[in-house]
Amino acid sequence: MKEIIEQNKGLVRAVIKKITGSYNEDIEQEVYIKTWRNLPKYDESGRFGAWIATIAANVCRDYFKSASYKQAQSEITDEEVLNSRSVAPSQERVVDAKKRQKIILRAVDALPAKMRKVIVLFEFEDLTIEQIAKKLGEPEGTIKSRLFNARKILAEKLKFLQGED
Numbered sequence: 001m002k003e004i005i006e007q008n009k010g011l012v013r014a015v016i017k018k019i020t021g022s023y024n025e026d027i028e029q030e031v032y033i034k035t036w037r038n039l040p041k042y043d044e045s046g047r048f049g050a051w052i053a054t055i056a057a058n059v060c061r062d063y064f065k066s067a068s069y070k071q072a073q074s075e076i077t078d079e080e081v082l083n084s085r086s087v088a089p090s091q092e093r094v095v096d097a098k099k100r101q102k103i104i105l106r107a108v109d110a111l112p113a114k115m116r117k118v119i120v121l122f123e124f125e126d127l128t129i130e131q132i133a134k135k136l137g138e139p140e141g142t143i144k145s146r147l148f149n150a151r152k153i154l155a156e157k158l159k160f161l162q163g164e165d
Contacts, residue, residue, distance in 0.1 A: 015056040021098040115150035
């Protein structure tokens with residue numbers, strides 16, 4: 001297991017950061033726990049990196065659905081309010097970028113399951129259309145169609161973000 005962690009640490013951290021907007025050690029640990037538990041289910045015909053990246057993406061989505069995440073998002077202390085008033089412009093952009101990212105992730109989670117899976121594999125896991133088709137056992141044309149339709153839905157849902165910089 002130690003070897004698996006060392007070989008995939010960068011990939012797992014990159015997926016976590018891409019999806020959540022920051023590094024989260026708890027999520028990383030959960031990924032390795034789930035990897036260890038599901039190792040007997042790993043199909044060696046696929047790429048191990050893609051498999052562990054999928055686990056990481058799923059753990060991140062579970063985190064966004066968790067009660068602890070929702071509670072942390074709803075709790076705003078007086079100190080945070082005061083700090084938000086005196087935030088430097090560059091920090092404001094970072095905060096805005098994280099808010100935008102969360103809005104985008106919620107929109108992706110709201111997609112129908114088949115479209116969501118294709119978007120996640122293509123955009124977050126950087127798989128090609130061909131790789132996704134092979135992984136899902138679907139024709140490439142079907143994958144292209146789902147990707148097109150998912151992007152169309154996301155563009156419509158997120159068009160209000162285009163006006164922001």
